[in-house]
Amino acid sequence: MSTTTPPLSAFARGLTAETAFDVLAVAKRLKAGGKDVIELQIGDSPYPSSSSATRAGKAAIDAGQTRYAPSLGLPEFRETIARTVRAEFGIPAAAENVVVAPGAKPFEQFFCELFLEPGDAVLVFQPAFPTYEPNITRRGARPVYVPLRQEDQFRPGLAAIERFVESDPKAKAIFLNSPHNPTGGVATRDDLKAIADLVRGTAIAVFSDEPYCHMVWAGRHHSLLAEPGMFDHAIAAFTFSKSYSMSGWRLGYGVTSARYADLIGKMINTDLSCTPPFVQLAGMAALEHDAAERDATMAKFRAKVELLVGELGKVDGVTVLMPAGTFYVFPHVEPICRRLGITSHGLAMYLLEGADDRRGVACLGGECFGEAGRGFLRFSCAEPDDRLVEAVKFLADAVTRADRVRAYLDANSKYRLGPA
Numbered sequence: 513m514s515t516t517t518p519p520l521s522a523f524a525r526g527l528t529a530e531t532a533f534d535v536l537a538v539a540k541r542l543k544a545g546g547k548d549v550i551e552l553q554i555g556d557s558p559y560p561s562s563s564s565a566t567r568a569g570k571a572a573i574d575a576g577q578t579r580y581a582p583s584l585g586l587p588e589f590r591e592t593i594a595r596t597v598r599a600e601f602g603i604p605a606a607a608e609n610v611v612v613a614p615g616a617k618p619f620e621q622f623f624c625e626l627f628l629e630p631g632d633a634v635l636v637f638q639p640a641f642p643t644y645e646p647n648i649t650r651r652g653a654r655p656v657y658v659p660l661r662q663e664d665q666f667r668p669g670l671a672a673i674e675r676f677v678e679s680d681p682k683a684k685a686i687f688l689n690s691p692h693n694p695t696g697g698v699a700t701r702d703d704l705k706a707i708a709d710l711v712r713g714t715a716i717a718v719f720s721d722e723p724y725c726h727m728v729w730a731g732r733h734h735s736l737l738a739e740p741g742m743f744d745h746a747i748a749a750f751t752f753s754k755s756y757s758m759s760g761w762r763l764g765y766g767v768t769s770a771r772y773a774d775l776i777g778k779m780i781n782t783d784l785s786c787t788p789p790f791v792q793l794a795g796m797a798a799l800e801h802d803a804a805e806r807d808a809t810m811a812k813f814r815a816k817v818e819l820l821v822g823e824l825g826k827v828d829g830v831t832v833l834m835p836a837g838t839f840y841v842f843p844h845v846e847p848i849c850r851r852l853g854i855t856s857h858g859l860a861m862y863l864l865e866g867a868d869d870r871r872g873v874a875c876l877g878g879e880c881f882g883e884a885g886r887g888f889l890r891f892s893c894a895e896p897d898d899r900l901v902e903a904v905k906f907l908a909d910a911v912t913r914a915d916r917v918r919a920y921l922d923a924n925s926k927y928r929l930g931p932a
Contacts, residue, residue, distance in 0.1 A: 665836060
């Protein structure tokens, strides 16, 4: 019998994934073994799905809404979405501008399939959401990374966009994420107006990733699509996972020109068929009835973020900003890493695995989001308030245990910090 097997593609051999899920698996394994783990590694809500959504989803299943649906989404749901984004974000959308998918993440792939050819250049601000790169490289395109900086409140640099648009001969697309995961930075209305001015009239397409649109802690959310002419240049992606605590329902939508929406509908048709209709009806109920409940939940998230920032600010060697949005806190911990000789993701894994035999804290090292994230940690706020306080106290104590750090690095040399 032949032992020859089909060779894997170059894309499959080099495929990377979202590290948060890898750390989640380690945390769950340790918890199953009896370890008390404070889980701050993954961006999931600790709150129940909004009440109208839950009732409507159950009722839809009971009513037999379990068959195929149109690939673009249910017409009544698309109209509800268009009405909502017009009212909330000033996006001049009609139903024809809306397409529904299982979450916001699929729109990364659809955007790349819609616009990118091999060799095209894509500007990505880094730290960056980890699934951007594999979706870009799947098309044979080339990510061009530009760092976001803490001293600039992690806002996208307009000069970098201008240089990219004007000087890269293969410039084709920009990935824009605001509010930003993992840093919590938020592009201002003036930032977005300037970006629109740079893009308008060019051949540049923009993927505007906006899952945290209801988690803006100063002012309100602004969308690139509210700027004139952007429907022909951009796709904005939204999700129900954060605002309505519906991550497991897998429901999101994109807003763009009618032409692009129709083409994405064809992609869904050939790839996913459709988004389940009972899930769409749950989302429609959330938009129609759960705004007050959503806003109350967002206020709880804001209080958690403020608590975590305040506690981290007390730890020697930590520099932390109040994020302008999201439920992540992204502290700079490079002085601690240098002192201990450990990478920032090594520090995160040490807190989970090595600092104590009975307790651990799960978070992510900033390099999980690219080279520009080195020296940072990302904490989500998806635990009760007392556990957030305990997590920071654990961090402050764990970094003083030099013997345990040495032992952890001896067993995990890949986390040793190299020379500056």
